Every structure is written in C-alpha cells, then in structure tokens.
Amino acid sequence: QGMMGSWSTDSIGGFSEEMIGALMRMQNHLAMAAKMAVLGKLANNMLTTYLGGDAGKRVLNGQIRRGDGETIRAALVMG
Incomplete structure (x- = not known):
C-alpha cells in the first residue's frame, strides 16, 4: 500500500541539505503520480x-457501463 523509492547522487559528499529537503518535499507527489500510472496500467x-482490447478501452473511456449491451454479428465455427 505504500511506495518506496531510492535516490543516488554522484556528487562528492552526497546530497546537500537543500537537495534532501527538495526530495522530501517532492516524494509524496512523485509517489502519487507513480501510483496513478501503475493503477491505470493495471x-x-x-x-x-477479461473483455478484449476494444471493449476494455471502451469501458475505461466510459463508453460502456454495467448493464449495457449491444448486438453484434458473429459466426461460430465448431470442429
């Protein structure tokens, strides 16, 4: 449920106090953006x-809602 991150630098002496402060201020915003990207992809x-590429995209775009249906032309081949 949480997010974990890691930072590194090639600066001699490591991160300055100012850089650490900036990273601390940004980390919650970065975590939220990363989480939203992952949830969208999931x-x-x-x-x-479960629904197929076309129907899946249409559900995410709000074009299909629970209970909706449509008639399609199809053929079944049995061997």
Missing part, C-alpha cells in the same frame, strides 16, 4: 484480458 491490462 486496469487496462485487466480489462483487456
């Missing part, structure tokens, strides 16, 4: 897996 992957 939702896309799950919907594509």
Whole structure:
C-alpha cells in the first residue's frame, strides 16, 4: 500500500541539505503520480484480458457501463 523509492547522487559528499529537503518535499507527489500510472496500467491490462482490447478501452473511456449491451454479428465455427 505504500511506495518506496531510492535516490543516488554522484556528487562528492552526497546530497546537500537543500537537495534532501527538495526530495522530501517532492516524494509524496512523485509517489502519487507513480501510483496513478501503475493503477491505470493495471486496469487496462485487466480489462483487456477479461473483455478484449476494444471493449476494455471502451469501458475505461466510459463508453460502456454495467448493464449495457449491444448486438453484434458473429459466426461460430465448431470442429
């Protein structure tokens, strides 16, 4: 549920106090952005897996909602 990050520098003496302060101020914003990106990708992957690429995208775009349906032309081939 949490996020973990790691920072490194090639500056001699490591991070300055000012740099550490800036990283501390940014870390929550960066964690939220990373989490949103991961959740969006996860939702896309799950919907594509279970509904197919076209329907999955349409659900994420709000074009399909629970209970919606449509008629499609299809053929079944049995061997």
